[in-house]
Amino acid sequence: MNTSNKTNLFDYENDANKIFETLKNGGVSINPILSGYAIMGATDESITKIYTAKQRPLDKPSGIVSNFRTHNEIHMINSEHKQIVKDFSENYEFPLAVLAPFDDSHALLQNLTPFMRSIGTKNSTVNFLINSGPLRSHIANLSMDNEFPMIASSANVSGSGVKYKVEDIEPELLSAADLVIDYGEVPYQKFDSSGFPLSSTIIDFQSMKVMRQGVFFDELVAVFSKDYNLKFVTD
Secondary structure (H helix, E strand, O other): OOEOOOOOOHHHHHHHHHHHHHHHHHEEEEEEEEEEEEEEOOHHHHHHHHHHHHHOOOOOOEOOOOOOOHHHEEEOOOOHHHHHHHHHHHHOOOOOOEEEEEEOOOHHHHHOOOHHHHHEEEEEEEEEOOOOOHHHHHHHHHHOOOOOOOOEEEEEOOOOOOOOOOOHHHHHHHOOOOOEOOOOOOOOOOOOOOOEEEEOEEEEEOOOOOEEEOOHHHHHHHHHHHOOOOOEEEE
């Protein structure tokens, strides 16, 4: 396992290239996004290795590595909502996972194996995370440029909560990784009333239903209500 040195001057492009080459060669990487550490693979074997280490059932989906560009090219939502997401991504930095139907003819999705498709999509929808930081955006651009889909999940044993620093990631996850990019503690952290660490907020842009409340949830609701007069359904 190779581990990059902690530094305050992150080389996002170089680290993204390291991650891309690791995944392209069938490996597993652990790397930060703004709201926690993620574990990533891009082959059936590497994703199975991740799910085994996470003790995650295979019927639980994970995300396809993405940024706003991925969302804009592949998601199929109405033009008003698409403009709102574009404006939001340009004016705010809050992480947001957009769940929506997808254009299955796009080359990136055409290159999913059947197993990766079963992991990365559910009920004809796909979850794309936007505003997840410059490192993830660089990785997502490499994915798009090379039509090479990657699968990402939080780097933790299922049910234990997202990890905000590498030192808190369970040994079995670290042992599964061929590359660990360590940027120290991630900047966006939030715990619920019981002390459980939260990840990104997920919103279904078909039903406008909140699927998961995460970091900056209250701020997201306020922005979408005030700036776009958009209301979300919560349970």
